[in-house]
């Protein structure tokens with residue numbers, strides 16, 4: 001066919017939506033907007049973090065500033081072209097497009113594209129042309145004739161042109177084994193929106209991106225099943241990247257290992273939960289179409305409704321909107337009429353609070369620490385920025401002795417961690433929290449809350465319980481809590497009993513743990529319930545524990561000497577303090593004999609060349625721990641002073657009443 005005859009077609013402008021894209025939401029744009037209207041959502045910044053074709057971001061571009069992202073470079077380049085900041089010089093683009101459309105394959109020499117793709121997805125003539133055009137775009141760019149956006153514009157125009165004539169059923173998993181119909185390769189101009197909105201464009205893993213952005217609305221449209229987009233669009237990715245890599249197999253795919261999406265793997269549920277926990281936005285919208293058991297194996301959805309809802313419920317109220325619509329599938333699935341759902345979540349009142357708390361240490365380093373869901377008096381959470389600074393960089397196994405809530409063990413930058421505590425209740429709780437999938441644990445907790453009729457303010461608010469946040473939920477929960485406590489105390493030890501203990505702690509006074517001398521849990525009811533921060537702490541702790549090789553063990557501190565310690569190991573100890581008033585030190589359970597035995601154990605470790613760090617309070621309300629001072633001096637250990645109130649704004653006034661000197665004693 002004579003290309004010149006199509007010269008006028010190059011004046012046609014291509015809309016961003018004029019591309020076949022698996023899972024494209026081009027038919028759902030009004031639906032999304034209606035939800036935002038119905039929910040009276042006000043927004044200035046809209047983020048589309050699994051942007052795909054970019055149609056959703058495009059719809060909101062002009063209505064809001066946009067953030068748009070995709071893991072695939074071919075999509076990213078389209079965003080740069082359609083939403084980018086650089087200038088597009090029309091006369092130059094006109095000239096290039098005309099020149100490209102006028103190319104005659106007879107004058108083009110063999111190139112990367114024709115060698116690898118002639119007579120597969122495209123005929124030989126178009127393959128020669130595509131290779132030559134792509135080479136020229138790169139040459140134009142590297143020679144400084146076009147800018148980054150113009151480069152993206154031309155590549156996008158080429159991608160749209162190729163996609164229109166490809167000998168496929170809409171994706172590049174395979175090409176049709178038929179005589180390739182003769183269709184000319186025609187590049188067109190792009191229809192750019194002129195508006196004042198700002199745009200931020202990314203090409204990265206969405207789970208990493210969400211740590212960097214703070215939009216008002218975040219729209220999440222991940223892949224639904226095991227089909228990797230990088231498999232379906234490898235050819236377009238090849239053109240976008242243009243690294244001229246070798247291609248493999250009948251489908252001629254490049255190496256795509258770096259483009260694999262976790263949302264297509266078995267870990268999709270966890271990945272999604274991790275994403276949601278890291279989001280800082282006011283509203284979250286999730287498109288996810290549960291194919292259930294319908295469709296072929298590869299079409300089955302990777303994330304369950306339950307996983308979506310429970311992750312979102314940790315952030316705020318969740319609603320589900322549903323609409324039936326015809327989806328563009330890969331052609332093999334028998335399902336055509338799908339019901340597309342959008343999960344809408346209004347994030348709790350102060351989104352900042354949802355984040356794991358960030359402390360700024362004196363050195364101004366920022367690091368996020370996980371707060372143990374088990375609230376121990378003397379817990380080291382607030383001191384973590386200071387304590388962890390003293391830890392060596394390279395540790396083989398970290399031992400957290402007297403671990404309590406394990407704030408230190410869970411946060412330490414070391415893969416192998418052993419947490420030791422004499423209290424079997426606490427170790428049982430750790431086993432429970434860190435060995436099951438969080439969703440399962442969450443559901444089990446909800447079932448107990450339900451069984452005892454305890455409050456659930458996270459979902460129902462406070463009004464339903466005849467109270468408000470400042471008054472708390474103690475009054476409402478008291479009787480139910482006492483029933484739960486009685487049942488717990490009479491039960492034989494079992495996993496179920498540990499689960500009841502966890503729920504007891506959630507509803508107990510200050511979330512603490514305390515048993516009387518008969519071994520009965522004896523704390524009164526508290527003001528709070530299974531609220532957002534507790535859920536987040538629990539989920540974060542669970543996730544961090546799953547990522548480490550962490551062991552929880554019932555053992556006495558002396559047993560550390562029996563452990564298989566090697567020189568690269570490290571022992572951290574946070575014993576009850578002689579000067580402290582923690583509940584675990586009540587009834588004189590920790591005395592001078594214990595203290596001296598502890599020094600003896602540490603001296604032994606020191607002799608064996610094992611590094612240790614011991615937390616303690618050396619001065620408290622005018623008294624000092626003299627034996628500790630003497631021991632440190634006689635052994636030549638280092639006394640590192642910590643500032644307990646360093647992060648507290650009213651440090652001065654507090655210090656007057658409560659002058660404790662927290663220290664970390666190290667033998668290195």
Ligand SMILES: C[S@@+](CC[C@H](N)C(=O)[O-])C[C@H]1O[C@@H](n2cnc3c(N)ncnc32)[C@H](O)[C@@H]1O
Pocket residue numbers: 021022023024025026049050051052053054055056069070071072075204205206207221222223224229230260261262263
């Ligand atoms: C269902 S599609 C999105 C469709 C899009 N809303 C549209 O209307 O065209 C999912 C997109 O997520 C991208 N993706 C998959 N895993 C990703 C990840 N971890 N981070 C960012 N993008 C990802 C895929 O490349 C694909 O374009």
